[in-house]
Amino acid sequence: MRKTITVILLIIAVFVPFATSDILPVIGDPQSAPNTHVSDYYIEHAIEECNSPNMVTAVIVDYRAFDTMFETTVMFLAGLSVVIILANRPKKRIPAFSSLKRLKTADGRPVYRTINKDVMISVIEPLILIYALYVLFHGEVSLGGGFQAGALIGMTYLLDIMVVKRQRPIFRLSKAGSAALAGIGPLIYALTGIVTILGGGLYLEYNKFPLSVHQAELHSIGITAVEIGVTIGVAGTIITILNALMERTYFDDDND
Amino acid sequence: MTLILQAVLLLGLIGITIAIIFGKDLMISVVIYCAFSFLTMLLYNIMGAPDVAFTEAVIGVISTVFFIIILRSIDRKTK
Numbered sequence: 087m088r089k090t091i092t093v094i095l096l097i098i099a100v101f102v103p104f105a106t107s108d109i110l111p112v113i114g115d116p117q118s119a120p121n122t123h124v125s126d127y128y129i130e131h132a133i134e135e136c137n138s139p140n141m142v143t144a145v146i147v148d149y150r151a152f153d154t155m156f157e158t159t160v161m162f163l164a165g166l167s168v169v170i171i172l173a174n175r176p177k178k179r180i181p182a183f184s185s186l187k188r189l190k191t192a193d194g195r196p197v198y199r200t201i202n203k204d205v206m207i208s209v210i211e212p213l214i215l216i217y218a219l220y221v222l223f224h225g226e227v228s229l230g231g232g233f234q235a236g237a238l239i240g241m242t243y244l245l246d247i248m249v250v251k252r253q254r255p256i257f258r259l260s261k262a263g264s265a266a267l268a269g270i271g272p273l274i275y276a277l278t279g280i281v282t283i284l285g286g287g288l289y290l291e292y293n294k295f296p297l298s299v300h301q302a303e304l305h306s307i308g309i310t311a312v313e314i315g316v317t318i319g320v321a322g323t324i325i326t327i328l329n330a331l332m333e334r335t336y337f338d339d340d341n342d
Numbered sequence: 343m344t345l346i347l348q349a350v351l352l353l354g355l356i357g358i359t360i361a362i363i364f365g366k367d368l369m370i371s372v373v374i375y376c377a378f379s380f381l382t383m384l385l386y387n388i389m390g391a392p393d394v395a396f397t398e399a400v401i402g403v404i405s406t407v408f409f410i411i412i413l414r415s416i417d418r419k420t421k
Binding site for chain 2: 260
């Protein structure tokens, strides 16, 4: 029954785009509305106005900074709702992640960790963290930005909690701590806007930062400040969800 | 050339989706979903949105791991 509904929905999802394709403008049509008004302005002014070679970042966190702020807040709320749904459920005992340690050699001795995962992961993890920082601070110059950096930091935590286990953790966060981090991110974002108001500008108007640097630098500083907020928010959300999921279950190889 | 690549990738996406729906083992479905995410990433890259492709690559891995963690506390086989 459920499968039939899924297939019907999928068929609808395939045919709706075809049915509406003659209403929408052709992809890449230079005469369509989005390509004649907004895009031209962004392409012509993004570099000089925002001091940011990556136009995607310029649009996301500069021209549409207000939009992105509430996007980050929505993500925080989504993380919180996952925690609320998953909280206070009975724990369930489930088998260990790696069944490798239960293998026996030919003469009956147990095989422990043929590859030392702890060492492997502890080499990879700092590299991923450094890459996350690179993505964060180069967000306005090259690919990436706050969202990607936050996701990479969340991925480090994920590797840490799943493989290294409790012997040599790089960092651990409690459920409350990670939820607080997820909230601090949007807060940093919002405070950046208040700082620009104190500097005499509009909310999130980066060139009114009360700093005595060159005018073009101010946009870079504003974008970086906002990106740091986004990174903390995304990383906190991912870690919150992961903690909530891991809390529901405990593993057989936890106490070895 | 780009158009052909896009068509191949989109057809692959449809095939993968059907495989995910009709899979008997949820673990296999989750792993195939990871491949879905990878194909989407290639598609974004071809369409000239490397920023989105980067996000998709990272989020694809994280969501796969989330699914695997959830799978460990429910029944693996579909009814």
